[in-house]
Amino acid sequence: MVFSRLQNAQLDALTEISNIGVGHAATALSQLLATSVEIRVPKVELLDIADVPDQLGGDDTPVVGMFLKMLGDASGNMLLIYPRESAERMVSLLLQKELEEGEVFSEMSLSALKEVGNILASAYLSALGTMLNINLICSTPSVSYDMAGAIVDYSLIELCSAEDKALVVETEFFLRGDEVKGNFFLIPDPGSLNVILKAAGQER
C-alpha cells in the first residue's frame, strides 16, 4: 500500500483505534505511578520523511528516546521521546527519590525508564491487538539520550526504500500538570498498514 493514497476515513479509523490504545497505555502508567495521567487525542499524520525529525522536537534537540519494535501480525517502530527534565522527574517519581546530577543515565534509572516504555507500549499494543483481533507484541526497549534526529533515523531507514512519507501516530501525555511530558510515536511499516486497516474494516 502506498501511504499517500490513504483516505480521510482510514486516517479517522486509525485515530480512533490509536485513541483507545493510548487510553489503555495512560491507565497503565497511571497505575504504575499512582498519579493521574492525561493524554491528548492522537494525531495521525502523513509526514514527509524529511520532516519527521522536526516533528519530534527539532533534529538536533537533545531528548531521551526509547525505541521499541512492534512485532506480530503487523510490524513497525515505536518511539517514546521525553525532554531530559521530564525523564529525570519520571525516574525520580518511580524510584521515589531526588536524583543527583546525571543520575538519570545510571543503569537503575535507564532500567526504570525502559520499564515505563515497556508498559506503555505493551498496553497500547494489547489494546490495539484485542480491538482488531490481531496478535501484536513489542520488543524490549532500547534507550538513548541524544539528538532527536539521530534517534529517529533508524526508524525511518527501513521505510525509506519505498516511501517518501511516514505515517506517524503521535500523542502527548502529561503527568501532574506538565511536570512530566512525553511523546509517543508509532510508525508502522508500509506493508503492515494494510493489515491494520483490514482488521479495522477499512480496507480499500
Place this chain on the structure above:
Amino acid sequence: MAVDCNIIKVKIADYKIGAAPDILVTNGLGSCVGLSLYDKEKKMGCLAHIMLPNSTKAVEEKFYPRYADTAINLMLEKLGHNGCSSISLEAKMAGGASMFPALKKENKGVGDRNVEAILEILQTHEIRLIGSDTGGSYGRSIEFSTDSGKMSIKSIQHGILEI
C-alpha cells in the same frame, strides 16, 4: 560566525550545494552519514545527508538523494554544472553510528554499511577522503564551511570536533 554568510540547511535524505562564504549544515545524523565534497580552488562544496548504502531498491528517481551511490552521482553532477571537476574534489564524512547497538542484526549495522559503501564509491570516482569521524553509538550534527573546507562535528557526549 560572520553575519553575511548564508546558512544552508540540508535535511535528511537531501543534498545542497554552496559557495564561500556559505555554511552547509545538517543535523541529527544517527546511522545516516553526512558527506561533503569540496573544491578548494573554487571554494565550492556540496553536502549530503545519506540514509542508505545503495539504490538497488529505489523505486523512484526522487528517492535518489537517500542512497550513497545515487547521492554521490547527483552531487558530482551538480558540482560539475558549477564548474568543479571531480579531480579537484576532496571528501569528508561524519555519522554512520549505531544508535541502538543491541538492535544490530549482524555484525554490521546500517551505519557501518553506509560508511563502507561511501568509501567504495569515492574510490571508484578517485575522490580523496581527507577526513572522517564515523561509528560509535551517538548522534552528530555537522557544519561545513565552504570558505575553509572545514567540517565541524558536534555531538552531545563528545562536544565539538573539527576535521
